[in-house]
Amino acid sequence: MALDPGHPRRHxxxxRRIGLTGGIATGKSTVAAILSGSHGLPVLDADVYARQLLxxxxxxxxAVLDRYGQQVQTPGDALDRRALGRIIFAHPTERRWLEALTHPLVKEAFTRDLVRHRQAATVVLVAPLLFEVGLEALCSEVWLVDLDEGSQLERLLARDRLSSHEARQRIQAQWPLERKRRLADVILKNHGDLVELAQQVGMALAGQAREA
Incomplete structure (x- = not known):
């Protein structure tokens, strides 16, 4: 998909600021590792910020411990992230509460580190909820790591040892991939072939991305 210099939601x-997004378990971390390892680009990751914030x-x-108490507390006063996940994905109101707590802080962290990397020609911003939160406004272009929904569910089940119901809850908590495809500037098809995926990344960096 060609980039639109008049896009109202781009910085x-x-x-060059590449917003890297996709659905859960579609392969964002794999693409981020290619961009960092093979191309030497600084990668700022919303999930890393969220872990640091919590x-x-x-x-x-x-604040999370005050709200949920012992049901999300481990013996060392750390958060039991799996228990927290079961709560917030089962109850949309609780998920919105947690998002209201963390999303502004994550955006602050992105803004802070963009300043720190202001001399870099290209920076990558990884955010699963890039569109949902409006973080695409920080980016000059958005890349979507795409995967068919059946494979996405299969990978999530294998990766996180969830029940089918829990996995579907997590997928449904994000915008559908179909909606994100219409908003992305570049679409990377991730079907499990790492060599092909790396080739797509190289083409996108060179401005030779395939039509979405």
Whole structure:
């Protein structure tokens, strides 16, 4: 898909900012590793920020413990992330509460580290909820790691040892991939062939992305 310089939801500046997104278990981390390892690009990751924000002793972690108590607490006062996940994905109101707590802090972390990497020609911003939260406004282009829904469910079940019901809850908590495809500037098809995926990444970096 060709990039549109008049896109109202893109950040236009001298620095190339690639927003990397996709559904859960579609392969965002794999693409991020290619961009970082093979191409040497700085990668800023929303999931890493979220883990740091919810580390023991942080204000956000304490807010979660105050709300849910022992049901999400481990013996060392760390958060039981699996227990927290079961709560927030089963109850949309609780998920919205947690998002309201963490998303502004994650955006602050992106903004802070974009300043730190302001001399880099290209920076990658990885965010599963890039569109949902409006983080595409920080990016000059958005790449979607795409996968058919059946394979997405299969990979999620294998990766996170969830029940089918739990896995579907997590997938449904994000925008459908079909909706994200219409908004992405570049679509990377991830069918499990790492060599082919790396080739697609190289083509996208060179501005030779395939039509979506």
């Amino acid at each position: 236009w500046c001298a620095q 580390a023991p002793g942080t204000a956000a972690s304490q």
